[in-house]
Amino acid sequence: MITCGIVGVTGYAGMELLKLISAHPRLQVTCVMSDSSAGLRLSDLYPWMETGALTLEPFKPEKLNQLDVLFLATPSGVSARYIEQLDAFEGVVVDLSGDLRLTGEVYATWYGKAPVHADTQAKAVYGLTEWNRESVRTARWISNPGCYATAVSLGLLPFLTDGLIEPDEVIVSACSGITGAGKALSTKTHHARSNENVQLYKIHTHQHIPEIEQTIHQMTGVEATVSLSTHLLPINRGIMATMHVVPTIDQTETEWIDLLSRAYRQEPFIRVQQGEPEIRTAVGSNYCDLWVYKDDRTGRLTIVSVIDNMQKGAAGQAIQNVNVRFGFNEALGLSTQPQYI
Amino acid sequence: MITCGIVGVTGYAGMELLKLISAHPRLQVTCVMSDSSAGLRLSDLYPWMETGALTLEPFKPEKLNQLDVLFLATPSGVSARYIEQLDAFEGVVVDLSGDLRLTGEVYATWYGKAPVHADTQAKAVYGLTEWNRESVRTARWISNPGCYATAVSLGLLPFLTDGLIEPDEVIVSACSGITGAGKALSTKTHHARSNENVQLYKIHTHQHIPEIEQTIHQMTGVEATVSLSTHLLPINRGIMATMHVVPTIDQTETEWIDLLSRAYRQEPFIRVQQGEPEIRTAVGSNYCDLWVYKDDRTGRLTIVSVIDNMQKGAAGQAIQNVNVRFGFNEALGLSTQPQYI
Amino acid sequence: MITCGIVGVTGYAGMELLKLISAHPRLQVTCVMSDSSAGLRLSDLYPWMETGALTLEPFKPEKLNQLDVLFLATPSGVSARYIEQLDAFEGVVVDLSGDLRLTGEVYATWYGKAPVHADTQAKAVYGLTEWNRESVRTARWISNPGCYATAVSLGLLPFLTDGLIEPDEVIVSACSGITGAGKALSTKTHHARSNENVQLYKIHTHQHIPEIEQTIHQMTGVEATVSLSTHLLPINRGIMATMHVVPTIDQTETEWIDLLSRAYRQEPFIRVQQGEPEIRTAVGSNYCDLWVYKDDRTGRLTIVSVIDNMQKGAAGQAIQNVNVRFGFNEALGLSTQPQYI
Amino acid sequence: MITCGIVGVTGYAGMELLKLISAHPRLQVTCVMSDSSAGLRLSDLYPWMETGALTLEPFKPEKLNQLDVLFLATPSGVSARYIEQLDAFEGVVVDLSGDLRLTGEVYATWYGKAPVHADTQAKAVYGLTEWNRESVRTARWISNPGCYATAVSLGLLPFLTDGLIEPDEVIVSACSGITGAGKALSTKTHHARSNENVQLYKIHTHQHIPEIEQTIHQMTGVEATVSLSTHLLPINRGIMATMHVVPTIDQTETEWIDLLSRAYRQEPFIRVQQGEPEIRTAVGSNYCDLWVYKDDRTGRLTIVSVIDNMQKGAAGQAIQNVNVRFGFNEALGLSTQPQYI
Structure with missing residues (x-):
């Protein structure tokens, strides 16, 4: 042992x-x-x-x-x-x-x-x-x-590896369950305040921003600039990162899904999912679930990543x-x- | 009467x-x-x-x-x-x-x-x-x-009126309470499914997208392209729209706040707030509360708008x-x- | 003014x-x-x-x-x-x-x-x-x-006034929203603990017990002994008191409802309701909503009282x-x- | 297999x-x-x-x-x-x-x-x-x-086996998470209705009442009459049964706890707990957690039982x-x- x-x-x-x-x-x-x-x-x-x-x-x-x-x-x-x-x-x-x-x-x-x-x-x-x-x-x-850094990096890295998205137009809107704020008592996590509420916090100052950018650089060599907004939700566990990126090549949605699936084909804890994302598919497990969608109107991709922030x-x-x-x-x-x- | x-x-x-x-x-x-x-x-x-x-x-x-x-x-x-x-x-x-x-x-x-x-x-x-x-x-x-259209348009219009932001780089991540999905029974709104969950829906297809773009055009003459992602939250009421935009001029955060405040100075139901946004400041009222932040690192602004979707x-x-x-x-x-x- | x-x-x-x-x-x-x-x-x-x-x-x-x-x-x-x-x-x-x-x-x-x-x-x-x-x-x-004392006393007093229930067999199971625990930070009200939970507290020691008994005595002259269990719920507002009592006379459920209705006929804030009780009918208002049911099998009455604990x-x-x-x-x-x- | x-x-x-x-x-x-x-x-x-x-x-x-x-x-x-x-x-x-x-x-x-x-x-x-x-x-x-029947029977049976409580004065107030109401869509389980709510249902008519009484008779020979009130809570899983009973012998609280502990000493899934009960200690597991308290003022015992209704x-x-x-x-x-x- x-x-x-x-x-x-x-x-x-x-x-x-x-x-x-x-x-x-x-x-x-x-x-x-x-x-x-x-x-x-x-x-x-x-x-x-x-x-x-x-x-x-x-x-x-x-x-x-x-x-x-x-x-x-x-x-x-x-x-x-x-x-x-x-x-x-x-x-x-x-x-x-x-x-x-x-x-x-x-x-x-x-x-x-x-x-x-x-x-x-x-x-x-x-x-x-x-x-x-x-x-x-x-x-x-x-x-x-970090929890946000894990969810975001796992979603972005396959796209940045081969320069498939613009590194300076990465907009991430993420939300986390209340355990993400830790066990220390605080006004923000008093039930009567956080319940039936969404609280945006650490705007432009979240410490996972440099962690994500450093990880991107370390793993892909790309210098990216990431905008991250973090929302505290009235749920106990889970992170969902909704990422808006601009592709540099023209592919169908199916091709993007394939690309992501191939990147993680061997991974025991990464699943490329289809249908509409929800935070619950991963909560309680060590999975990171990923989705990717193409917006034919704007040309942008939406990449979604969910994890259990505690696992x-x-x-x-x-x-x-x-x-x-x-x-x-x-x-x-x-x-x-x-x-x- | x-x-x-x-x-x-x-x-x-x-x-x-x-x-x-x-x-x-x-x-x-x-x-x-x-x-x-x-x-x-x-x-x-x-x-x-x-x-x-x-x-x-x-x-x-x-x-x-x-x-x-x-x-x-x-x-x-x-x-x-x-x-x-x-x-x-x-x-x-x-x-x-x-x-x-x-x-x-x-x-x-x-x-x-x-x-x-x-x-x-x-x-x-x-x-x-x-x-x-x-x-x-x-x-x-x-x-x-529409509910999302109200929250988003009220936040964006003052910036688009004078061409202060790029009209094609408007990324909106929004979330809504469960009443936004209506009273009709559905799997998505069964409590055991929606509780402790976040559900992303109508990805790139939400009908408020063209409404927002049309409103921007009608009110400002600008042809904008808006990306909108909509998340269903386990709360009863409220919409928060977190909007990431690229300014065309260089101003301090204080100047942006002033601009927004001036735009709505006479309005009984629009308040420009400071501090960290939360959805609750508006829920239960007819207010639309707005915040704006400047990210000196990326140059982007984050505009936040909250309303009670039912009011x-x-x-x-x-x-x-x-x-x-x-x-x-x-x-x-x-x-x-x-x-x- | x-x-x-x-x-x-x-x-x-x-x-x-x-x-x-x-x-x-x-x-x-x-x-x-x-x-x-x-x-x-x-x-x-x-x-x-x-x-x-x-x-x-x-x-x-x-x-x-x-x-x-x-x-x-x-x-x-x-x-x-x-x-x-x-x-x-x-x-x-x-x-x-x-x-x-x-x-x-x-x-x-x-x-x-x-x-x-x-x-x-x-x-x-x-x-x-x-x-x-x-x-x-x-x-x-x-x-x-007190909040519990209000909900319980308003439900019990019409029955005790004329000796219609046994004063020593009053069993009250009550639950309260999280605001009932006050604004002070505590482990019990940290969202991650109280959410998806029910917490029983102050068992046999809640300070509203003597208040209820004293009120019964003051208003009706009856010396009653009340058992009260109090549960903390993951909701913001509201108290529901479910009261099990033993009647001293034999009446139909309709007659009990009439009795309660007559007792509060003139009251602007007390409503005798029918159907299945829920805490929401009163929350957000100054109402106390009451229900009474007869169990023909056990002979007991169930009296239910709901209020907004903050109002x-x-x-x-x-x-x-x-x-x-x-x-x-x-x-x-x-x-x-x-x-x- | x-x-x-x-x-x-x-x-x-x-x-x-x-x-x-x-x-x-x-x-x-x-x-x-x-x-x-x-x-x-x-x-x-x-x-x-x-x-x-x-x-x-x-x-x-x-x-x-x-x-x-x-x-x-x-x-x-x-x-x-x-x-x-x-x-x-x-x-x-x-x-x-x-x-x-x-x-x-x-x-x-x-x-x-x-x-x-x-x-x-x-x-x-x-x-x-x-x-x-x-x-x-x-x-x-x-x-x-049945779920309620399990929680209630496991709590009551050790006390009824040897005639230690009055069989006709058993008052149970129980609450259940929303999964207890099943997966079929219904108004009661629409999130916007059940959220921030407590709903009392099947008053005096819950089908687990005869199941409990029959189980008591089958296991102990005692003919008991049980009052059960069932409350639907805005949580996903869990049942808490708070049971008010009248003992026939005089013992200290410690002696009652010992009695309960002895009854289940060999059981892998039954735990006698101390401190204040909460529904979460059992949710997610196959445990039934039990507590017992003596009210020296009224002479009554409060027995509390919690289980995961799905497990x-x-x-x-x-x-x-x-x-x-x-x-x-x-x-x-x-x-x-x-x-x-």
């Missing part, structure tokens, strides 16, 4: 990791950490889940020696603090915050916080599994992608990366069964 | 008209019609509302003679059928379906139904009050705008038009009090 | 008072207080509402002299603190917290806080309008009833009491138009 | 069976039937699920010969029609409708339909697994319990029964992982 530690187990990503790992035949959680809730028993934190007998401990690097994998399910800024103490740790680190995703100056600009050291950041491999699998296979540090957009992709890293079947222990209703 | 008849009083728009008119000091409903539910008492249809003693009657043109105003709150296609029988009616007709909005061929293309006669259509004045007030003042036939997007704007038509205070009887929580 | 002050205007009850008073032709808010948010302009707190130019001030008794009415829309415990400073205030005080509802020892037991002085408490009149109208008419201090259960009833107190039409400015859809 | 057929695979219970069986290592669906949708491919019906290559067939008894198990996931009345054609079928039948639950006259009274033949009904074993395991082990016909209340319990019937581990393939957030 691969032994795993989770730092930040009280948050949503930590909880989801716990659920996924408990269903995974080769992984086992042996250490759960939380500075704020140290001393609490895991079974008291999650009385509705089979959690075993672990107790939350404060983060201490010296306790990590036994672990094969350490998941940092901590907020950005907090991860950075722990990362600086992990030099001696010999296992695999998977960071689910954004603290290893961007290089120093870009990070500082978009997160408004101090970045980790440049050489620490450079050690991290970006864990967008489908596009960086070979690097993940040997990585010691894995920077798990493919966070804990699920983290496990997928661990599966790749340890040579397991990539789908091991992951859900291919959306909740749907 | 101005006497009003409502055809299609069992639908959502009919219900909302009934509610609004009951709060209006100068309007009175004296006749309610419904072919499907004729014979039913209004008080049995809406036991939770003060409705008076009316009984639903089948549509018969000869019964309409006493009416000052006839509201057609019937679905597209159904309105058309009734419209052909209204030649002798001397009062004001307000049609809330799309049957008087588009000229014949365009209508046939987008609605997939037979249009009304060209001269009937030509008699109708498009009731986007803020932009067509003078025509509404003397109209006998008023074609009430400003349907019954509220219909009453607003009647107020204009009869010379009342334009806000008479209309709500300026959003529900919010 | 009757000048009104609101203490605690940042909370839900304060916000609802503001909305209702702005629609009231004889009341005017001239002073808004909040210790936590003093200095904030009302228009910044509620940018979606027409609020005028008021600024929030800290609570100071000496500023209240100009006011005809002071609403305390503060939490229990906080109201008590302000009440002790209101000896010199000559206007009418309406307290929406529970701090004036119970006598000292009972208050201390159920609220776990220090009660107000016994003689202060004794000055307050219990504002269950329909049952205490004559006392409200001349009251200087009005203790506004009839809080701010609406407060205004109703002010209307009575100042001799206005009791329904003045209050909503008789449920939102419904 | 045990081969399974599902009749009524287009409904919610059929869909859930399909999901559960696809995760079950020993069961396999080899035949799916639906009279209304025959000819449709399963993969077109559920494009979001891994369904394999089956096509929906019309119900024909002669096609069933190869099957080990036939699930009837059809509505009441429809199941009855199929049941009459299953005399020759030699496999195990699991009926999820109510058509095998009640004897003829009682069925006719509560369902308002013609019952199946008395000897057919008599062959069926009531599949409340925890209380009828030995009979299920050898059953050919299994009548799967333990329908398809989950059906699989649990099949596991028992075929000698598998009772929990095989079933979920012990609630969705929670």
Whole structure:
């Protein structure tokens, strides 16, 4: 068994990791950490889940020696603090915050916080599994992608790879369930405020914008400029990204669908769907579902991508990366069964 | 008192008209019609509302003679059928379906139904009050705008009037509450399906697309091409349109906000807001709330428009038009009090 | 105009008072207080509402002299603190917290806080309008009833008045929308937790239990023992109380309905309904809707009561009491138009 | 592999069976039937699920010969029609409708339909697994319990077994998610109506009332009279039953909790919980979670039971029964992982 530690187990990503790992035949959680809730028993934190007998401990690097994998399910800024103490740790680190995703100056600009050291950041491999699998296979540090960044990048990359769309006319309108805003209490996520509401937030300033542009550049060499608007919805889980792009070649809708299908033909977690998109086809699973439509009137394509922000957009992709890293079947222990209703 | 008849009083728009008119000091409903539910008492249809003693009657043109105003709150296609029988009616007709909005061929293309006669259509004045007030003042036939068309047009028109944005790069991502899909039972609106879901629909084929483009042309002379994606949300009421446009001049965000504020300075139902947009600021009222943001990185503007699809997007704007038509205070009887929580 | 002050205007009850008073032709808010948010302009707190130019001030008794009415829309415990400073205030005080509802020892037991002085408490009149109208008419201090207590008492009192049900076999299962839990941030009201959930709370310890029993005794002389279970629902507004009682006489269901109808025949805000109950018939209005059913198999009656917890259960009833107190039409400015859809 | 057929695979219970069986290592669906949708491919019906290559067939008894198990996931009345054609079928039948639950006259009274033949009904074993395991082990016909009946019976039976509560003072207030109302389109389940609403239905007439009373009698010998009120909630899944009972002996709350814990100590799917109940602890799993509280003031107990109406209340319990019937581990393939957030 691969032994795993989770730092930040009280948050949503930590909880989801716990659920996924408990269903995974080769992984086992042996250490759960939380500075704020140290001393609490895991079974008291999650009385509705089979959690075993672990107790939350404060983060201490010296306790990590036994672990094969350490998941940092901590907020950005907090991860950075722990990362600086992990030099001696010999296992695999998977960071689910954004603290290893961007290089120093870009990070500082978009997160408004101090970045980790440049050489620490450079050690991290970006864990967008489908596009960086070979690097993940040997990585010691894995920077798990952001939820919006995952949905958007998976939808755009096949089109940008061969220069099939204009890189400066990418308009993404995306929406996320409430868990995307995290577990911390806030006015925006008070039920009476968020219910029966749509809240647009971080307009032109969402930190996944540079992450998407950097990913596009890293994977395709293209310098793209992406407009992203993010809407908070009164649902618990799920991201839908509706992307409006301008093709550089003339093809039928069927040809575009074929192109997308071919790009992901081998992928266990990417499905090219037809019919009208809905967020539920992916929620509860590790799938990313994609659709593409051609507007014959305007010439534009509409690409739609949906994921479960807690699974493919966070804990699920983290496990997928661990599966790749340890040579397991990539789908091991992951859900291919959306909740749907 | 101005006497009003409502055809299609069992639908959502009919219900909302009934509610609004009951709060209006100068309007009175004296006749309610419904072919499907004729014979039913209004008080049995809406036991939770003060409705008076009316009984639903089948549509018969000869019964309409006493009416000052006839509201057609019937679905597209159904309105058309009734419209052909209204030649002798001397009062004001307000049609809330799309049957008087588009000229014949365009209508046939987008609605997939037979249009009304060209001269009937030509008699109708498009009731986007803020932009067509003078025509509404003397109209006998008023074609009430569509819900998405209202939200989008009110947001775009001030920018298109003076050629301040590129007319062919208008990308609108919009979402609507479930009432936008109507009262008819459907799989898409079964609670277990729509709840915790986002459903993208009528991709590149929504009938409000040509309505928006025609309105832009009618009000500004500009030939624009609009991309519109429409998402069905698990909320009851409200439309949010997030519009991505490319400005032709260089101005600060503050200057753009000022421009918008000046455009609507006199308008009782349009508010230019600041802060982060949410759909709730307008829901329950006849307001259209607008925001504009500049993305210094991409040069694009994001314009956001929210309305209550049942009020400003349907019954509220219909009453607003009647107020204009009869010379009342334009806000008479209309709500300026959003529900919010 | 009757000048009104609101203490605690940042909370839900304060916000609802503001909305209702702005629609009231004889009341005017001239002073808004909040210790936590003093200095904030009302228009910044509620940018979606027409609020005028008021600024929030800290609570100071000496500023209240100009006011005809002071609403305390503060939490229990906080109201008590302000009440002790209101000896010199000559206007009418309406307290929406529970701090004036119970006598000292009972208050201390159920609220776990220090009660107000016994003689202060004794000055307050219990504002269950329909049952205490004559006392409200001349009251200087009005203790506004709790939300559950309003729904339950209005349903039970007609049956207890003449000893028609067993006073010790009253089982009430009630549920409330999320606003009932207040605006303060809490785990229970984080959207991701409360959404798609039902949470049972304060089992056998809800502070409205003694309030209901005391009201029954005060209005009917009967010593009743009430079991109340309270469920938090993923909706914004509304209370439904489903009450199971044992009749002492044998009557048909129709006779029970008639009895209830007669009891409230003159009441502008109480409706005896038929058909299947739903919470929406009252939400958005000041109505209390009641139903009664007889189970011929068990002999029991099921009485159902629904209200909007923010209106009839809080701010609406407060205004109703002010209307009575100042001799206005009791329904003045209050909503008789449920939102419904 | 045990081969399974599902009749009524287009409904919610059929869909859930399909999901559960696809995760079950020993069961396999080899035949799916639906009279209304025959000819449709399963993969077109559920494009979001891994369904394999089956096509929906019309119900024909002669096609069933190869099957080990036939699930009837059809509505009441429809199941009855199929049941009459299953005399020759030699496999195990699991009926999820109510058509095998009640004897003829009682069925006719509560369902308002013609019952199946008395000897057919008599062959069926009531599949409340925890209380009828030995009979299920050898059953050919299994009548799967109703959702409310499951939640209520599991909560009450330990208390009735030894006469610890009054059998004629059992008051149950229960609520269900919208899937409980089925997939058929109806006004009550149109999102705009059910959302932000609570709807009380089938008052004193719910067909699970006689099922509960019959189960109590069958399992404990006690003749009980149960009052049940059922509320439809704006959530997708889950039942909470809040039960008010009168104990016949005097014990502390801790002793009552112990009693309940002992009763179910060996059960893999029943958990006695502490803290405040919520519906989410069970939703997404096959658990039934129970709580019990003592009200020292009234002497009453409050027993709370929550289940996922689609799992333990329908398809989950059906699989649990099949596991028992075929000698598998009772929990095989079933979920012990609630969705929670």
